[in-house]
Amino acid sequence: MSADAELRRRLAEELAAAGYLRTEPWRYAVEAVPRQKFLTGGFFEQVPGSVPTAWRPVLPDADDWLSRCYADESLVTQIAGTVVPGDIRGEIMRAPTSSSTMPNLVVRMHEELRVEDGHRVLEVGTGTGYSTALLCRRLGDDLVTSVEVDPDVSLRAKNALAACGAHPNLVVGDGLLGHRDGGLYDRITVTCGVLTVPYEWIEQTKPGGMILATVCGWLYSSELARLTVQEDGTARGSFLEGQISFMLARPHTPPPIGLLPDLGGGEERLAAYGPDILDDWTARFVAQIAAPKVQRLRLSLDDQDHHVLLDAETGAWAVLTQSAGKWEVRQSGPARIWDDIEDHITWWHTDGSPALERFEITVGPDGQRITWPK
Known part of the structure; x- marks a missing residue:
């Protein structure tokens, strides 16, 4: 058995043991298709500890290239819309735009x-x-x-x-x-x-x-x-x-944020939740139902953290800051972003905080609707 055939067999065994590969036709396909054929231009690996994230190329002449082609991980194959591994000698600090998805x-x-x-x-x-x-x-x-x-x-x-x-x-x-x-x-x-x-x-x-x-x-x-x-x-x-x-x-990628609005304006109130509620994956998904086109960033101004939510298309924004142990929110623009997010998260909590696999999605000529069980 050739080296790559053995790697394909091992990958199939690994995927089957983990419960991803469940039926014989797909196992046959995994064992038959050589993944390295789709990575002959090489791939990028993340540079450990780099901030912002840097990437460096791994080309087919690397000693571990073939074995890494069969690692169960996504391998970045294009950066910044045009850059491929063979274009780089050194490192690049731009966003990935294409990859070979993890098997x-x-x-x-x-x-x-x-x-x-x-x-x-x-x-x-x-x-x-x-x-x-x-x-x-x-x-x-x-x-x-x-x-x-x-x-x-x-x-x-x-x-x-x-x-x-x-x-x-x-x-x-x-x-x-x-x-x-x-x-x-x-x-x-x-x-x-x-x-x-x-x-x-x-x-x-x-x-x-x-x-x-x-x-x-x-x-x-x-x-x-x-x-x-x-x-x-x-x-x-x-x-x-x-x-x-x-x-x-x-x-569907977000637009550049551009210049930030004057965060000192708008209407201010005590917030029902702090920005840490968005650290939870499901709560954040619920927040996106309310505000799918809002971007989040964190700023340090005057020795204080400002958690900013911004809809760059409409100009609506919200900023959360902490004072005396309580979170305050200031909002402005054509929508009240944090009001909408708080309302959705409160409804979700009231309904028992169901898991995402219990949510339902409906798509029709009038658009998309996501709901959860009451």
């Missing part, structure tokens, strides 16, 4: 998709193409369509897929619009985060078909939703257990 999440999503033989699948976000290759191995090339917004990323994935003998329908375009020419689909799977599930996906999925997508907000609490499309043109579902994070779809 346990790829496999878990494929298992949760509940595909059957003959199903037609749309994948939103081709990335390196590794996830696409697993779909091709499971279903056959003709039943897989994958959309990628970045033409260079799509081309690299196409070459890697061809090297593995896979030739799905690869499309360069805005995956938030789906791909009508390939539908109707039995399943849609999404490898990026979205603020709201686009209705185009529902329109392109057969009634009874499923959509798997990670719903997020700009406070960066996210959950994987599985929706079933109904005969009435809506889709309904719930969130799966476990904290799932993906890079946001590029059109």
Whole structure:
């Protein structure tokens, strides 16, 4: 057995033992698809202790490159929208924009998709193409369509897929619009985060078909939703257990904050909660239902911490400060951000603070609605 075949077998065993890999067809796919083919340009590793985060390249000539290709971790393959590992000698301090998702999440999503033989699948976000290759191995090339917004990323994935003998329908375009020419689909799977599930996906999925997508907000609490499309043109579902994070779809990324407003203005009152309530993953997700486009930052002014929440699109803001052991909030703009967040968190607490997997999500022509049981 070759070295990479042994690594594939070990990865499959690890994923099966952890409960991510549950069925034989997907185990066969994991053991058959060489992940290193999708990382021939190398990947970036985080520089330990760097603030802000710095990244350095790991290229195929590194002694541990092959074994690291089979580590159960996400491997960053592009930074700042254009920079790939071969472009760098040294370090870079910019944000990642593309990666090879950790195998346990790829496999878990494929298992949760509940595909059957003959199903037609749309994948939103081709990335390196590794996830696409697993779909091709499971279903056959003709039943897989994958959309990628970045033409260079799509081309690299196409070459890697061809090297593995896979030739799905690869499309360069805005995956938030789906791909009508390939539908109707039995399943849609999404490898990026979205603020709201686009209705185009529902329109392109057969009634009874499923959509798997990670719903997020700009406070960066996210959950994987599985929706079933109904005969009435809506889709309904719930969130799966476990904290799932993906890079946001590029059109859904937050705008630059720019100049801060005058934080000395606005209306002031005592706050029912301090900003530490947002350290809890589920409470933060609830806050995002109230304010999905609010960004959070912390400033130190006049030897005092200021916890700022800002909607850069509308100009609404709130700032929390502590005085004599109590939290105070000052707010201004077209909305009262902290009022809305406090109201939602109080309702959630009143209803017993249900876990996220008990929340329900509905998407229709009039938009998206997330609720929890009363």
